[in-house]
Amino acid sequence: xxxxxxxxxxxxxxxxxxxxxxxxxxxxxxxxxxxxxxxxxxxxxxxxxxxxxxxxxxxxxxxxxxxxxxxxxxxxxxxxxxxxxxxxxxxxxxxxxxxxxxxxxxxxxxxxxxxxxxxxxxxxxxxxxxxxxxxxxxxxxxxxxxxxxxxxxxxxxxxxxxxxxxxxxxxxxxxxxxxxxxxxxxxxxxxxxxxxxxxxxxxxxxxxxxxxxxxxxxxxxxxxxxxxxxxxxxxxxxxxxxxxxxxxxxxxxxxxxxxxxxxxxxxxxxxxxxxxxxxxxxxxxxxxxxxxxxxxxxxxxxxxxxxxxxxxxxxxxxxxxxxxxxxxxxxxxxxxxxxxxxxxxxxxxxxxxxxxxxxxxxxxxxxxxxxxxxxxxxxxxxxxxxxxxxxxxxxx
Numbered sequence: 001x002x003x004x005x006x007x008x009x010x011x012x013x014x015x016x017x018x019x020x021x022x023x024x025x026x027x028x029x030x031x032x033x034x035x036x037x038x039x040x041x042x043x044x045x046x047x048x049x050x051x052x053x054x055x056x057x058x059x060x061x062x063x064x065x066x067x068x069x070x071x072x073x074x075x076x077x078x079x080x081x082x083x084x085x086x087x088x089x090x091x092x093x094x095x096x097x098x099x100x101x102x103x104x105x106x107x108x109x110x111x112x113x114x115x116x117x118x119x120x121x122x123x124x125x126x127x128x129x130x131x132x133x134x135x136x137x138x139x140x141x142x143x144x145x146x147x148x149x150x151x152x153x154x155x156x157x158x159x160x161x162x163x164x165x166x167x168x169x170x171x172x173x174x175x176x177x178x179x180x181x182x183x184x185x186x187x188x189x190x191x192x193x194x195x196x197x198x199x200x201x202x203x204x205x206x207x208x209x210x211x212x213x214x215x216x217x218x219x220x221x222x223x224x225x226x227x228x229x230x231x232x233x234x235x236x237x238x239x240x241x242x243x244x245x246x247x248x249x250x251x252x253x254x255x256x257x258x259x260x261x262x263x264x265x266x267x268x269x270x271x272x273x274x275x276x277x278x279x280x281x282x283x284x285x286x287x288x289x290x291x292x293x294x295x296x297x298x299x300x301x302x303x304x305x306x307x308x309x310x311x312x313x314x315x316x317x318x319x320x321x322x323x324x325x326x327x328x329x330x331x332x333x334x335x336x337x338x339x340x341x342x343x344x345x346x347x348x349x350x351x352x353x354x355x356x357x358x359x360x361x362x363x364x365x366x367x368x369x370x371x372x373x374x375x376x377x378x379x380x381x382x383x384x385x386x387x388x389x390x391x392x393x394x395x396x
Contacts, residue, residue: 053099053210055079055239060216066227077237082246083108089238092120095231096238101131103242109134122233124205127171136195136206142172146186155183157194159229163222168192170209205230317379318372325368328386335393
């Protein structure tokens with residue numbers, strides 16, 4: 001057995017490893033660059049945003065400093081990450097701070113509102129938007145934000161007047177509650193609200209930005225004073241960090257598209273339209289066939305030899321045998337009085353050939369309509385037999 005015989009056969013539809021790499025290397029390089037960029041961004045962001053608004057974190061965006069100052073003033077801080085812990089911790093002597101209220105599902109928001117509305121304590125919402133309709137009735141967020149971080153109180157709230165200017169700029173709010181204290185306005189809209197409860201001593205504080213709670217901003221302007229007064233009005237502070245792993249977060253009933261911002265959906269639609277237009281632009285136009293003169297004359301023998309080499313390279317003996325048999329049947333049909341349309345119908349061609357040659361129909365069927373040859377030698381033998389059959393039919 002030769003090495004050529006043991007070599008695995010490949011066809012033109014099965015590209016080599018080098019061809020596959022040449023075709024795919026652009027896509028692979030693009031994916032690798034995207035992964036590298038994503039990892040780099042994740043590392044940078046994780047270094048800067050680690051422990052964001054976590055009272056146990058000493059990182060710049062953590063909030064450990066404010067809890068230390070509160071502890072010096074006799075206010076205890078308890079960190080909770082589940083809704084059940086937050087609900088059971090409410091009371092007249094407790095301030096409940098919700099770090100990221102918009103992470104709460106609609107069902108969780110309703111449960112928090114039920115637990116806090118008559119508790120007599122204080123609820124502090126940090127930069128809420130979507131959750132305002134449930135957690136702070138009568139309050140809505142203005143679409144535009146305040147880019148002025150440092151703002152003056154401009155209200156009668158004692159805590160704000162004592163603190164003075166603070167970094168409260170961020171989300172601006174509108175409220176229909178005439179009893180509300182509207183502080184630190186930006187372009188006429190407040191960035192801090194205090195909403196008294198409908199009954200009892202409780203209230204809700206809405207902060208437009210979390211800056212006054214960050215470790216690296218606490219010692220600037222009146223941030224520390226404002227934070228201590230808002231969070232230290234009760235003897236206990238419950239710091240609620242909503243978590244997606246909370247069991248109560250599974251009742252949202254929202255699908256994937258509900259969680260995606262509308263901008264992503266519109267952007268995806270625009271990309272789809274652009275891709276469709278690009279496909280139409282680059283697609284092959286179908287039209288009538290236009291004959292073209294070859295730049296050089298090619299001999300028929302060279303064409304046949306070139307096609308034969310392609311068949312051999314692809315080990316396509318079945319296609320080569322089919323081409324030989326089809327051509328032979330096409331030439332034999334008019335010689336035995338069969339229409340060209342029936343040249344490839346065995347029930348029409350074989351009886352006429354058998355009568356013309358007085359030969360066995362079974363052998364003719366195997367020769368003209370049989371299975372493909374198993375090797376090159378059988379293919380050559382088939383070509384010789386077909387040639388001999390045609391010569392015999394043409395013999396006068």
